[in-house]
Amino acid sequence: MSQTQNPTNPWGTPERIQLMNEAGETTPHTSFSAYADELTGEDLKDMYRTMALTRRFCDEMTSLQRQGQLALWVPSRGQEAAQVASARALAANDYIFPSYRDHGVLLERGITPEEITPLFRGSGTLGWDAKKHNVHSYTLVLAAQVLHATGYAMGLNLDAEIEAETGEAQTGQGQATDPTQDPDKPAVAVYCGDGSTTEGDVHESMVFAASYNAPVLFFVQNNHWAISVPFSVQSRVPISTRAAGYGFEGLRVDGNDVLAVYAATRYAMDKIRTGEGPVLIEAETYRLGPHTTADDPTKYRPEDHGATYEPLDPMLRLEAYLRSTGQADDAFFDDIAAYTKEQVKSVRSYVLASEPETFETYLDRAYAAPHQQVEDDRSFYRAYNDGFEED
Numbered sequence: 582m583s584q585t586q587n588p589t590n591p592w593g594t595p596e597r598i599q600l601m602n603e604a605g606e607t608t609p610h611t612s613f614s615a616y617a618d619e620l621t622g623e624d625l626k627d628m629y630r631t632m633a634l635t636r637r638f639c640d641e642m643t644s645l646q647r648q649g650q651l652a653l654w655v656p657s658r659g660q661e662a663a664q665v666a667s668a669r670a671l672a673a674n675d676y677i678f679p680s681y682r683d684h685g686v687l688l689e690r691g692i693t694p695e696e697i698t699p700l701f702r703g704s705g706t707l708g709w710d711a712k713k714h715n716v717h718s719y720t721l722v723l724a725a726q727v728l729h730a731t732g733y734a735m736g737l738n739l740d741a742e743i744e745a746e747t748g749e750a751q752t753g754q755g756q757a758t759d760p761t762q763d764p765d766k767p768a769v770a771v772y773c774g775d776g777s778t779t780e781g782d783v784h785e786s787m788v789f790a791a792s793y794n795a796p797v798l799f800f801v802q803n804n805h806w807a808i809s810v811p812f813s814v815q816s817r818v819p820i821s822t823r824a825a826g827y828g829f830e831g832l833r834v835d836g837n838d839v840l841a842v843y844a845a846t847r848y849a850m851d852k853i854r855t856g857e858g859p860v861l862i863e864a865e866t867y868r869l870g871p872h873t874t875a876d877d878p879t880k881y882r883p884e885d886h887g888a889t890y891e892p893l894d895p896m897l898r899l900e901a902y903l904r905s906t907g908q909a910d911d912a913f914f915d916d917i918a919a920y921t922k923e924q925v926k927s928v929r930s931y932v933l934a935s936e937p938e939t940f941e942t943y944l945d946r947a948y949a950a951p952h953q954q955v956e957d958d959r960s961f962y963r964a965y966n967d968g969f970e971e972d
């Protein structure tokens with residue numbers, strides 16, 4: 582297949598939901614505007630603040646990586662609307678399974694920037710309390726989290742069955758909220774990229790989720806690239822069309838539009854909670870930066886990509902909307918700049934003060950009980966290390 586081929590779908594393509602265009606102008610939608618209308622001006626400003634923090638934090642972490650202070654960084658530039666608006670539409674007792682680029686999801690969920698850093702500094706594997714936030718660890722093995730999420734969602738159905746039989750609310754594993762007080766039935770949201778959907782794990786997850794009516798949202802951020810492979814090579818059709826093949830609804834949404842992403846996610850979670858099973862959302866966004874700090878996109882990306890995609894930047898769009906509707910002015914944006922600057926200053930100090938762990942510490946944590954494979958790895962590692970001569 583040629584790399585320039587455009588994905589088309591002769592069997593029908595879900596409409597692309599957009600409530601706010603690139604200029605920040607809104608258009609009502611018969612089904613989705615009602616959900617977006619739940620957001621107050623304060624909510625939108627708050628979302629802008631989190632998006633701005635995500636971006637500023639991302640830039641700071643990129644600089645720290647360039648200075649040799651981090652092993653690697655995975656930038657989220659361009660995907661802030663998809664991440665922050667979808668996370669805002671989830672309930673506190675929904676359990677989230679992120680990929681490795683979902684910093685906006687975490688920050689929206691109340692995880693601090695500092696807590697995101699250990700994985701990239703090598704000073705720990707999981708910096709946040711997964712049970713407190715109902716957010717699983719980042720997953721670097723593509724799509725593994727999609728299986729975990731589906732299994733977790735199937736477990737929630739089993740919990741509900743036990744509750745129906747015994748009358749006792751089940752807490753589930755790691756649910757931070759009190760199930761007797763929760764207004765919403767818990768569900769699961771899993772994040773993955775367009776490239777990840779080509780993994781068998783995603784296919785298996787979707788088959789199981791459909792068969793068992795699992796309460797899970799598959800939130801795919803189509804950022805148009807799987808490292809250097811363009812979306813046109815990965816899929817002949819928009820990813821949202823695939824859901825029909827599994828027998829559940831697929832939504833296609835402008836992933837740079839906070840209103841559309843929020844509305845689609847709220848709609849999907851309502852549907853999932855009523856027991857109708859899974860939903861797939863494809864958020865069409867764009868990765869403005871490199872895949873990671875180890876990547877050089879100038880080697881594979883068209884030279885004019887900036888001219889095409891930078892005007893679609895979700896930050897510019899929300900700013901235009903807030904300004905044109907008189908909800909925010911220079912003073913607001915100056916405050917945000919000062920706030921994010923302060924935040925990343927303290928992250929920088931935190932990172933520089935945190936000590937990288939030794940490799941053996943990771944081996945200690947691989948299994949709860951002794952494991953022969955781990956001991957073999959330990960012996961191999963020690964022998965390898967002993968092979969280096971002292972200066």
Ligand SMILES: Cc1ncc(C[n+]2csc(CCOP(=O)(O)OP(=O)(O)O)c2C)c(N)n1
Pocket residue numbers: 682721722723773774775776777778804806807808868872
């Ligand atoms: C199982 C597995 N295969 C290959 C890789 C190497 N790899 C890391 S990221 C990536 C591309 C992922 O693209 P996508 O799913 O679209 O997510 P994005 O990074 O664009 O957010 C690949 C192939 C991996 N981490 N895990």
